[in-house]
Amino acid sequence: MSLATLTKPWAATSYGFLDASAKRELRRKMLKAVAVPGCQMPYASREVPMARGWGTGGLQVTLTLANPGSVIKVIDQGADDGVNAASIRRFVSSVSGAAQTWDTLDASIIQSRHRIPEEILRENQVLVLQVPDPEPLRDVESNISIARQMHADADYGKLWLTLYEQIVRKGRIMQGASYPALVNGRHVITPSPIPRWDVPKLHMSKHLTILSAGREKRIFAVPPFTRVEPLVFSDRPYLVEDHAGLTCQRSGLSGFFMNELPMDGGGSRFEVSDSNLGIKAIRRTEGEPDGIGDTWYRNGEYSA
Amino acid sequence: MSLETSSALQRAAPRLMADAPVLTMAGMSRAYGAVQALRAVDVSVYPGEVLGIVGESGSGKSTLLRMMNLEDTPDNGDYRLRLPARADRNLFELDRYERRMLRARHIGIVYQNPHLGLLMHHSSSGNVAERLLVAGERSFEVLRSKARVALDASEFPLARMDARPIELSGGMQQRVQLAKAIALEPSLLLLDEPTTGLDVSVQALVLDTLKRLQRERRITMVLVSHDLGVIRTMADRVMVMRHGAVVEQGLADQVFQDPQHPYTQQLVHAKL
Amino acid sequence: MAYVATRGGEKAIEQAERLFRQDLGTIDPDRVETIRRTMPYLIDRVMGEASLYSEELAALALAQTGGELSEAVLVLRAWRTTQPRIAIARPVQQSELLTQRRISAAFKDIPGGQILGPTLDYAHRVLATDVLEGRPYTPPMVDMADRPAPQRQPVLADWQRQQGLVKPAVPSEIAPEDIPDLTREPLLLPASRAHRLQSLARAETGGVLALGYSAMRGYGNAHPTVNELRLAEAEVVVRHPRGAQFSAGRVRVSQAEVTSKEKGGYLELGYAATFGWNEVKVIAAATLDLNSAEAPVGSAVHEEFYLYHTESVEASGFCIHFKLPHYVTFQSVLDAMRGAKARQASARAAEENQEESVP
Numbered sequence: 001m002s003l004a005t006l007t008k009p010w011a012a013t014s015y016g017f018l019d020a021s022a023k024r025e026l027r028r029k030m031l032k033a034v035a036v037p038g039c040q041m042p043y044a045s046r047e048v049p050m051a052r053g054w055g056t057g058g059l060q061v062t063l064t065l066a067n068p069g070s071v072i073k074v075i076d077q078g079a080d081d082g083v084n085a086a087s088i089r090r091f092v093s094s095v096s097g098a099a100q101t102w103d104t105l106d107a108s109i110i111q112s113r114h115r116i117p118e119e120i121l122r123e124n125q126v127l128v129l130q131v132p133d134p135e136p137l138r139d140v141e142s143n144i145s146i147a148r149q150m151h152a153d154a155d156y157g158k159l160w161l162t163l164y165e166q167i168v169r170k171g172r173i174m175q176g177a178s179y180p181a182l183v184n185g186r187h188v189i190t191p192s193p194i195p196r197w198d199v200p201k202l203h204m205s206k207h208l209t210i211l212s213a214g215r216e217k218r219i220f221a222v223p224p225f226t227r228v229e230p231l232v233f234s235d236r237p238y239l240v241e242d243h244a245g246l247t248c249q250r251s252g253l254s255g256f257f258m259n260e261l262p263m264d265g266g267g268s269r270f271e272v273s274d275s276n277l278g279i280k281a282i283r284r285t286e287g288e289p290d291g292i293g294d295t296w297y298r299n300g301e302y303s304a
Numbered sequence: 305m306s307l308e309t310s311s312a313l314q315r316a317a318p319r320l321m322a323d324a325p326v327l328t329m330a331g332m333s334r335a336y337g338a339v340q341a342l343r344a345v346d347v348s349v350y351p352g353e354v355l356g357i358v359g360e361s362g363s364g365k366s367t368l369l370r371m372m373n374l375e376d377t378p379d380n381g382d383y384r385l386r387l388p389a390r391a392d393r394n395l396f397e398l399d400r401y402e403r404r405m406l407r408a409r410h411i412g413i414v415y416q417n418p419h420l421g422l423l424m425h426h427s428s429s430g431n432v433a434e435r436l437l438v439a440g441e442r443s444f445e446v447l448r449s450k451a452r453v454a455l456d457a458s459e460f461p462l463a464r465m466d467a468r469p470i471e472l473s474g475g476m477q478q479r480v481q482l483a484k485a486i487a488l489e490p491s492l493l494l495l496d497e498p499t500t501g502l503d504v505s506v507q508a509l510v511l512d513t514l515k516r517l518q519r520e521r522r523i524t525m526v527l528v529s530h531d532l533g534v535i536r537t538m539a540d541r542v543m544v545m546r547h548g549a550v551v552e553q554g555l556a557d558q559v560f561q562d563p564q565h566p567y568t569q570q571l572v573h574a575k576l
Numbered sequence: 577m578a579y580v581a582t583r584g585g586e587k588a589i590e591q592a593e594r595l596f597r598q599d600l601g602t603i604d605p606d607r608v609e610t611i612r613r614t615m616p617y618l619i620d621r622v623m624g625e626a627s628l629y630s631e632e633l634a635a636l637a638l639a640q641t642g643g644e645l646s647e648a649v650l651v652l653r654a655w656r657t658t659q660p661r662i663a664i665a666r667p668v669q670q671s672e673l674l675t676q677r678r679i680s681a682a683f684k685d686i687p688g689g690q691i692l693g694p695t696l697d698y699a700h701r702v703l704a705t706d707v708l709e710g711r712p713y714t715p716p717m718v719d720m721a722d723r724p725a726p727q728r729q730p731v732l733a734d735w736q737r738q739q740g741l742v743k744p745a746v747p748s749e750i751a752p753e754d755i756p757d758l759t760r761e762p763l764l765l766p767a768s769r770a771h772r773l774q775s776l777a778r779a780e781t782g783g784v785l786a787l788g789y790s791a792m793r794g795y796g797n798a799h800p801t802v803n804e805l806r807l808a809e810a811e812v813v814v815r816h817p818r819g820a821q822f823s824a825g826r827v828r829v830s831q832a833e834v835t836s837k838e839k840g841g842y843l844e845l846g847y848a849a850t851f852g853w854n855e856v857k858v859i860a861a862a863t864l865d866l867n868s869a870e871a872p873v874g875s876a877v878h879e880e881f882y883l884y885h886t887e888s889v890e891a892s893g894f895c896i897h898f899k900l901p902h903y904v905t906f907q908s909v910l911d912a913m914r915g916a917k918a919r920q921a922s923a924r925a926a927e928e929n930q931e932e933s934v935p
Contacts, residue, residue: 042762047653052893077904086586114904157438170916176909195908215890217762233444241911
């Protein structure tokens with residue numbers, strides 16, 4: 001027996017970039033997050049070769065979950081070819097050997113910034129959401145020590161109060177994306193800034209969602225089949241974005257979340273935000289099998 | 305002095321004592337460093353009565369009120385509230401969450417300093433609604449109407465119900481605090497120098513409102529003040545505190561007309 | 577629309593990176609070595625903020641980022657975090673530091689003496705334009721002192737402790753491997769002192785200066801007097817697996833101790849240290865440490881505020897992330913705004929209708 005047989009050959013970085021101790025910590029914190037749905041778990045959050053705020057939290061989770069058999073999809077604003085999405089997907093694949101895909105149905109891990117794909121996710125898929133600010137109480141309490149106590153006490157009165165006052169002032173709730181939601185009846189989360197359109201997709205879903213904020217060093221999770229209820233008043237219905245009636249000018253799809261593109265001379269045109277769904281629909285118009293899976297929304301109505 | 309105290313206690317005539325007390329505190333003691341703020345204080349408050357606690361600053365009266373509001377815990381002492389459908393237990397044994405919920409549902413408080421009781425940059429109606437939200441109300445219309453009713457009962461001008469307390473006068477701020485305190489029809493309303501610092505005329509109006517509310521709703525109140533005039537206007541029964549201990553208590557008329565303890569005599573005569 | 581969600585995005589980002597790197601040209605060991613040799617204070621600053629002591633790697637980071645400081649620190653930190661921890665060095669004692677500069681503003685003279693060492697403090701800051709005219713600047717030689725200053729210097733605070741001016745030091749009994757490590761665990765608040773000092777040690781110099789300066793200008797409650805400031809070299813003493821302790825090399829360190837007023841019968845001390853020679857940073861950081869105890873929650877000198885906001889990698893990353901597309905969240909805001917406007921418009925129309933119907 002020699003020293004060489006006892007050790008691995010030297011490499012500049014570990015498999016999947018992160019070293020084993022970092023991955024072990026992340027695995028433990030992910031398990032904790034799954035065990036207490038919606039509760040923010042602090043983690044060390046290592047530096048990665050990417051600037052903070054650019055998906056480093058999601059990246060650390062993906063790097064920990066990925067193996068050579070993984071199939072990785074990364075989207076930014078719904079698009080696989082967004083510059084940062086492409087850069088993250090390339091990096092994950094190069095350090096882990098995981099395959100890359102644009103197709104939601106083929107992916108085993110989907111890392112996303114600001115969107116949940118329109119096709120229904122399955123039991124064997126993990127959604128990793130990049131989170132800039134994990135604290136739903138930030139606007140009512142900027143001190144994180146106090147905010148932590150408020151979570152411990154389930155003290156969400158001030159958060160409800162801001163919603164009450166929005167209705168008083170504007171006649172409706174003005175919260176745009178990152179609409180606060182109560183997970184498993186206990187912890188309020190900010191569901192990363194996904195649009196209101198996407199929040200219902202977290203409720204009682206088959207897939208596991210892990211939300212990770214690298215800069216703020218917090219991880220939280222929505223396990224499969226867990227209640228996720230947006231904070232709403234019993235007599236004021238939850239409003240998703242009014243996109244049900246819009247049609248994508250490229251693919252002809254309608255009833256999905258759209259990007260609005262301002263036009264010269266006024267007016268707007270729309271493109272479906274889930275870019276690969278758009279590609280599949282275009283394929284259909286060209287007479288090929290589209291391969292579109294079941295979608296959470298049908299005819300613009302949430303129906304999953 | 306101990307003799308005098310015990311005789312004063314015996315003469316605290318039990319006008320309302322037919323009922324069991326709503327609030328019972330026994331053996332309340334608390335030291336802050338070298339200062340003994342409370343020395344084995346016993347208190348009972350009966351349904352529908354107003355108990356006035358009077359004493360100079362440092363007498364322990366505000367400490368006692370903070371304990372009643374579960375903001376602080378004593379070194380020793382037992383505190384019980386008789387509440388519908390709640391097990392009888394020492395409230396200081398409750399955990400943080402239970403305390404917070406109990407406070408939200410069953411105890412109202414008006415502080416001398418409105419900054420302690422109000423979110424100054426939220427709407428007045430919202431301040432009242434927050435209390436209801438914490439207690440679990442989720443209908444916007446119900447929140448709105450209950451806030452309106454509570455503000456109206458506190459004689460707050462409804463045209464300004466969505467103004468922020470920071471924009472309101474001191475008297476109006478106290479009315480918002482009061483509306484917030486009574487919105488859930490609390491079993492106990494605590495008033496900590498509620499009119500101190502207000503103009504005399506405003507003070508009289510706020511006291512009128514408090515008296516009317518007390519008359520109409522039979523709210524059980526504990527009023528802490530250094531001002532004998534305020535206590536005399538409001539209280540059925542009076543407790544005089546000094547150096548963390550109760551030196552005299554009894555029916556308000558009795559204590560004011562025939563004070564037994566030299567300290568009370570001094571207080572009453574200074575006032576007159 | 578050209579820079580996101582278009583085909584060819586991958587190509588565009590590759591070319592954008594090439595453009596940046598092409599402007600910097602070839603990076604070879606000579607360039608790295610020149611940076612290392614000629615920019616020691618810049619190297620020190622980067623090593624401090626990266627919390628990685630390697631002049632060569634710091635010079636390389638500066639070379640490949642063209643001196644973009646936040647990028648250089650990020651590159652080093654990302655490299656550092658994957659490296660194994662081989663050993664835990666013995667704590668450095670002040671009295672063992674090989675001290676090159678050591679001053680106190682609290683006393684005219686101190687045991688061991690004031691040692692100015694290398695500094696520009698008393699120089700006239702005149703730009704040497706002659707150099708550009710073709711007249712190279714060669715600094716005059718330093719005159720040798722009659723007797724060299726001792727390598728090691730006593731600790732002023734020790735003298736103050738003997739006099740009963742400063743609280744006796746009570747070093748915590750902790751095994752080396754149990755010392756909290758901010759780079760391997762999250763900062764939780766209230767922060768342990770180890771975490772606070774570690775966080776300040778790797779904080780961004782400009783950020784620490786800004787917040788420390790705010791404390792000095794009266795937004796804090798303690799005005800600093802520099803009790804002792806040192807620029808020194810420290811031996812990195814580690815233990816061989818067989819038990820022997822040995823020095824694995826020397827690192828340049830700065831440390832500052834500031835004091836203000838009496839508290840509980842003793843002078844309060846604020847402390848900070850960092851890799852490299854960076855006086856401004858350690859004085860500002862020690863001032864923040866000094867102010868921490870009584871800082872109001874939410875103020876700029878409260879530890880939650882200054883520790884979070886001086887974290888260089890987090891702050892710069894978040895700042896530049898606003899260049900990323902945000903059109904989904906923006907769309908969501910627009911929708912709520914348009915909804916509210918439509919509601920107000922229809923409410924107005926209803927009112928007007930009502931007025932019209934009144935005879």
